Amino acid sequence: MREMSKIIRNVTNLVYGFIIIFGFYIIVHGHLTPGGGFQGGAVVASAFAAMLISYGQLNTKKFLNINIFSLLESCGLTMFIGVAFLGLGTTFFYNFLANSGSWFGNIVIPGINAGDMNTAGVLPLMNIAVGLEVFSGLGIIVLLMADGAEYTKKKEKAENDR
Amino acid sequence: MNLFNHTPILILAVPLLTAFLIPIIGKINKKTTGILATLALGLSLIMTIVLAAKVLSVGPQVYVFGEKSSLLTLPSGLKFPIRIMFQIDAMGIFMGLITALVSFLGAVYSLAFLDNKDKIDSYYSLLLLLTVSMFGMEFTGDLFNFFVFLEIASMASVSLICYRGADLGEPVEAGFKYMVVSSISALMVLFAVGIFYGEYDVLNIAAIASVVKYSQLDKIALGILVSVLAMKAGAVPMHMWTPDAYSEAPAPITMILVAASQASLYAIFRIVFSMYNITLNTLAVGWIIIILGLLSMFIGVTMAIIQKDIKRLMAYHAISQTGYMLLGVGVGLAVLANPEALKDYGITAMEGGIFHIMNHAMYKGLLFLTAGALFFRTGTRDLNKMGGLAHYMKYTTIFFIIGAAAIAGLPPFNGFASKLLIYESVYKFNPLLSIIAMVVSILTLASFVKVFHSAFLGPKLPQFKEVKEVPRSMVFAMAVLSCIIIFFGLFPDLIVKNLVHPAVMSLIEQLQYTGTVLGGM
Amino acid sequence: MIGNFPYFAVILLIGCGIYILMFQKNLIKLAIGINLIENGINLFLITLGYRKGAIAPIYTQAPSGQAMVLPTPQALTLTSIVIGVATSALILSMAMMIYKHYGTIEVNEVRRLRG
Numbered sequence: 118m119r120e121m122s123k124i125i126r127n128v129t130n131l132v133y134g135f136i137i138i139f140g141f142y143i144i145v146h147g148h149l150t151p152g153g154g155f156q157g158g159a160v161v162a163s164a165f166a167a168m169l170i171s172y173g174q175l176n177t178k179k180f181l182n183i184n185i186f187s188l189l190e191s192c193g194l195t196m197f198i199g200v201a202f203l204g205l206g207t208t209f210f211y212n213f214l215a216n217s218g219s220w221f222g223n224i225v226i227p228g229i230n231a232g233d234m235n236t237a238g239v240l241p242l243m244n245i246a247v248g249l250e251v252f253s254g255l256g257i258i259v260l261l262m263a264d265g266a267e268y269t270k271k272k273e274k275a276e277n278d279r
Numbered sequence: 280m281n282l283f284n285h286t287p288i289l290i291l292a293v294p295l296l297t298a299f300l301i302p303i304i305g306k307i308n309k310k311t312t313g314i315l316a317t318l319a320l321g322l323s324l325i326m327t328i329v330l331a332a333k334v335l336s337v338g339p340q341v342y343v344f345g346e347k348s349s350l351l352t353l354p355s356g357l358k359f360p361i362r363i364m365f366q367i368d369a370m371g372i373f374m375g376l377i378t379a380l381v382s383f384l385g386a387v388y389s390l391a392f393l394d395n396k397d398k399i400d401s402y403y404s405l406l407l408l409l410t411v412s413m414f415g416m417e418f419t420g421d422l423f424n425f426f427v428f429l430e431i432a433s434m435a436s437v438s439l440i441c442y443r444g445a446d447l448g449e450p451v452e453a454g455f456k457y458m459v460v461s462s463i464s465a466l467m468v469l470f471a472v473g474i475f476y477g478e479y480d481v482l483n484i485a486a487i488a489s490v491v492k493y494s495q496l497d498k499i500a501l502g503i504l505v506s507v508l509a510m511k512a513g514a515v516p517m518h519m520w521t522p523d524a525y526s527e528a529p530a531p532i533t534m535i536l537v538a539a540s541q542a543s544l545y546a547i548f549r550i551v552f553s554m555y556n557i558t559l560n561t562l563a564v565g566w567i568i569i570i571l572g573l574l575s576m577f578i579g580v581t582m583a584i585i586q587k588d589i590k591r592l593m594a595y596h597a598i599s600q601t602g603y604m605l606l607g608v609g610v611g612l613a614v615l616a617n618p619e620a621l622k623d624y625g626i627t628a629m630e631g632g633i634f635h636i637m638n639h640a641m642y643k644g645l646l647f648l649t650a651g652a653l654f655f656r657t658g659t660r661d662l663n664k665m666g667g668l669a670h671y672m673k674y675t676t677i678f679f680i681i682g683a684a685a686i687a688g689l690p691p692f693n694g695f696a697s698k699l700l701i702y703e704s705v706y707k708f709n710p711l712l713s714i715i716a717m718v719v720s721i722l723t724l725a726s727f728v729k730v731f732h733s734a735f736l737g738p739k740l741p742q743f744k745e746v747k748e749v750p751r752s753m754v755f756a757m758a759v760l761s762c763i764i765i766f767f768g769l770f771p772d773l774i775v776k777n778l779v780h781p782a783v784m785s786l787i788e789q790l791q792y793t794g795t796v797l798g799g800m
Numbered sequence: 801m802i803g804n805f806p807y808f809a810v811i812l813l814i815g816c817g818i819y820i821l822m823f824q825k826n827l828i829k830l831a832i833g834i835n836l837i838e839n840g841i842n843l844f845l846i847t848l849g850y851r852k853g854a855i856a857p858i859y860t861q862a863p864s865g866q867a868m869v870l871p872t873p874q875a876l877t878l879t880s881i882v883i884g885v886a887t888s889a890l891i892l893s894m895a896m897m898i899y900k901h902y903g904t905i906e907v908n909e910v911r912r913l914r915g
Contacts, residue, residue, distance in 0.1 A: 194299035
């Protein structure tokens with residue numbers, strides 16, 4: 118993939134940060150509004166895809182590193198299963214933080230209200246873990262597929278020249 | 280916090296945690312990942328044995344996720360369960376023992392077998408995920424959860440089949456074929472789950488079992504489930520992926536794939552026996568399963584005779600042996616509604632079929648491992664290019680003889696025990712079926728005599744001068760399997776009475792299965 | 801009749817997917833076929849949970865007494881979508897590897913394993 122025109126690059130510069138912030142918003146509000154870890158992570162990864170398309174794959178590699186993504190992915194997965202392990206005092210996946218008064222431990226108020234971030238126990242933690250895993254995983258997929266496309270294009274060109 | 284109560288989930292959770300930690304540890308040191316995976320699977324094997332002792336002495340175990348107590352299946356007076364739960368009876372733990380043993384030995388064998396050292400962390404991570412998903416398929420009490428584990432299993436196994444595929448075309452081709460087949464089957468399972476949910480508003484297998492009516496929709500769902508799971512298990516009309524996937528995967532993975540396809544077979548039995556039981560037309564469905572089994576037996580073995588690639592030949596034999604299990608259990612299903620016939624020969628036929636699952640996992644695993652050992656030292660799978668290898672690889676030769684004798688049903692090996700149970704009980708049901716099964720067994724022997732002759736016998740060949748015995752960890756894995764084969768062959772009644780008979784009874788008695796969840800309804 | 805319309809769409813989608821899988825020989829088209837089946841099944845699950853005039857099942861935004869659609873099929877669909885993304889990524893990357901090795905994605909020309 119080659120670098121695209123200046124207009125596209127500037128628009129990407131403009132929206133890149135906003136897409137990522139919107140993605141993280143969806144991740145952390147997963148227990149209050151529609152959305153959650155996977156959806157937010159996919160939104161964040163779409164920012165990486167936009168960057169890949171507008172800047173080309175060689176330039177993108179200066180900003181996005183596959184090794185760091187793969188580390189983040191493992192961290193997200195380990196965090197998810199770790200939170201599940203912490204509930205092992207009662208049962209696996211037990212929501213030990215809900216209604217406890219500490220982190221994310223407020224009691225939910227019924228009826229129409231704005232929603233309290235500080236509720237739902239371990240669900241926000243798991244949303245964050247899944248979001249971390251999904252955006253890094255999809256980022257890896259996008260980057261590797263761009264690599265593969267580049268490789269096949271080179272091979273085709275070499276065959277045509279021959 | 281009593282960890283002993285949590286064994287059902289720890290069997291899965293420990294390998295899962297290790298699978299997620301391995302990529303992090305692999306960034307620091309790649310060599311430790313193999314040992315770590317082996318340790319995790321060893322721990323899981325020990326816990327499975329502990330759980331098996333508990334299930335067989337106390338009775339079926341339930342584990343409810345995220346509830347205040349792991350035994351609370353019906354919280355606050357509900358009539359049906361709403362949470363995801365594991366429900367482990369004698370049949371589930373029987374399959375769990377196979378999975379735990381096979382994956383542990385596969386990990387041990389892989390320690391020396393793998394040559395591609397820079398991707399080794401992802402290999403072990405995927406192997407652990409595959410094991411976890413197989414455990415999940417066998418333990419789960421929830422249909423949707425079963426679908427999720429089925430998809431995880433297919434994705435992990437596809438990646439493992441393609442493991443050698445960076446510079447070769449064939450593994451990726453086999454993986455693509457397997458991926459298409461398993462996506463279709465998993466999606467169709469989801470469709471059937473949707474039908475059940477639309478009809479009964481529950482997803483728990485036991486809860487569906489207590490209300491199922493065998494209406495028109497239920498018939499459609501049963502047809503979809505049996506056909507797609509038979510496809511995943513490699514029964515004949517849908518067997519085209521099996522030889523490719525089994526022959527192109529690395530040898531330890533092939534051994535685990537055999538156990539994975541048996542997990543799908545287990546799902547067929549679970550759905551037919553525990554969910555529908557005598558509400559369905561047992562004779563018709565039983566004959567469908569018997570005919571699937573006969574086709575698998577016969578076409579599998581006839582295709583195997585003409586193969587020249589050693590792993591492809593063994594893969595066709597795997598299809599053929601799957602037929603025996605379907606035959607035995609199919610006969611049991613056909614007479615399920617007839618208590619006299621069931622007592623006379625039905626239970627024995629099912630014991631034969633279920634016992635054959637374990638025997639097949641052991642001897643077919645051993646044979647695939649010996650094929651892997653030959654490939655490891657000679658670098659070829661073509662039988663025409665091998666010869667005289669008994670001079671160089673003494674242990675592998677002995678292990679191959681044991682495996683081949685067991686698959687052909689020669690006494691005193693375990694294949695004989697389960698095949699005899701099938702022959703004598705199926706003969707009472709329909710003599711023709713028994714005769715076909717014996718003919719297939721003879722053809723199996725013929726085909727393995729050919730393999731033994733062309734690979735091991737003959738003069739020393741100059742191109743194999745450098746060949747020597749395989750490393751110690753590979754010999755260890757093969758030796759353990761051989762010991763189990765001989766032990767099962769010498770004391771079959773011990774295993775049948777203590778392990779197989781409870782498994783068969785837990786399948787036949789539907790009330791026992793639903794009662795553990797719904798409290799003796 | 802109009803209420804059953806989504807089910808006809810489900811049958812159409814799954815039928816198209818199975819047709820593609822049976823008669824097309826291009827690997828990318830096979831991936832598209834699998835995606836079509838998956839979308840049909842997702843539509844089927846969502847339709848099962850639908851109630852006329854009901855609102856989205858969000859606890860803090862529901863007027864009391866108002867009917868909600870059933871959230872379980874939506875959770876099932878979401879899981880299925882997540883799995884579908886992984887499946888598509890895996891199938892497409894394998895198609896890329898096959899193209900890299902053989903230089904074609906037509907099934908007839910790729911096929912080395914037979915018999």
